[in-house]
Amino acid sequence: MSERKVYAPAPRVQLRDAFYATKPTAWTRYLRTSLPWQLVRFAVINLRMIRIIGLSHRGRS
């Protein structure tokens, strides 16, 4: 039987997968919960979703 590798977090940040991931800047993170910007996004996302729902409700043979 093969040896099981016991999971342990990497001791240094450079050894973690997360080190190679894209990370948001402070500005991007701020926008995510900025009230005026999110009100705009609320409208935009709803419109996008309504469009997809409309496109998907066309099933008739």
Place this chain on the structure above:
Amino acid sequence: MAATRVVVLGAGVAGHTAASFLRKWLGSEAEVTVVSPKPDYNWIPSNIWVGVGLLQPRQVLFPLAPVYARHGIAFRQARAVALHPEGEGDATQPFVEVESTLPGEGGLRSRVPYDFLINATGPKLAFEATPGLGPEGHSFSVCTAEHAHQAAGAFEEQVQRMKRGEHKRFLVGVGHGLCTCQGAAFEYLVNLEFELRARGVRDKAEIVYLTNEYELGDFGMDGIHIRRGGYVTPSKIFTESLFAERGIEWITRAHVQGLEPGRATYEFLDGTEGEIAFDMAMLLPPFRGVGLKALDRAGVDITDRLFAPSGFMKVDADYGAKPYEAWRAADWPRTYQSPAYPNLFAAGIAFAPPHPVSKPRQSPKGTSITPAPPRTGMPSAMIGKAVAHSIVDMIGGRPGPTHTASMAEMGAACVASAGANPFTGTAASITVFPIVPDFERYPDYGRDVRRTFGEIGLAGHWIKIVLHHLFLHKARMRPLWSLIPE
């Protein structure tokens, strides 16, 4: 003339949607009967919030009987056991054999005759596929409100211990190489992380995501590509980014072999093995069909003819075995009619998908480590409605199904909660078109990148709250319910 009898097995997203529209569209000359083993409807997506203690089960459940009584739908609290699509002996009336789940009736069996039948029995939560998996083993689940409530209790206990200074490791993900529903595991993971921050104990917690996905962000859909910031970017990048930002570690390409108290072992796609110790684990089970049997008139078992080996029902899909490269969007079902019996349909998770969407992969030991196809709520409801429409038309004299709802022709809108708070919460709002990639129509990515979209923010959380209330309103069949889209 006797009333036409339409029977719906299952009162989940697909079955309840089908039954509601059947009742709305059919006149009083038709009977609509729902057979379901539980007395309540569960708005499953909000179980995530039950699992971290933000909602109580009663906020995601409501009793079905009064709703059905008000709208003229007959309700049998029972579990379907066997289909008799040809009747029995000389009696050609098709029927379903059901077993009562009413307290005091002790599994009493009876027959429910039908002229049209919709199998919308959803998934069997196959915890037994992995030794030690599940609430009766050593991990928790959020698949039912009851499971989620148990998970919330365990979570609270860990929080209290962390408040006393202890360090804890949380393991969240999927508990088998063939699981689907990574979206739900993802939501529980990020909500758990958010709540630990809100409770002031994040620094005492290590959080690890364990998945069968080849890359993060696969979600059983082979990932999605989103146009953003001047690039077309795969969902792997966004998912890794969110995890890295929130200090969540991840283990991919893993099939959980078994759980013991506080420990999980797993096999990787490259054949190596690993193990992890944990203080609390929430790992979703793989799904199978609920195990309905089928018998012909002579009592001969014809289950293999009606159902795939997974227990899901065969419908109008192309189930021919072919290599991955030869799979096509057109293989996916459109009408959900059984090829064996024209008055039999499957809706929602209950139908057998023709093949996985994510690339199938096996370890050198032959273990399949591939997410099963996604089975989300929106297509389940749309399939339920399309099948209901076809049956209404067939009762009206049309020779075959009139409505279609192929997952390769429809899109999906999905909002994945990433933390629940009206000011600091966020959710990922995602649209994909189509759900099942169509490389003939969209050769580059299999999907239309102009319509496939994703964004994380507070607006998504507001939408998730609106959806919670809208869909519960719709399921309760309150005024104007039928105007709310699926």
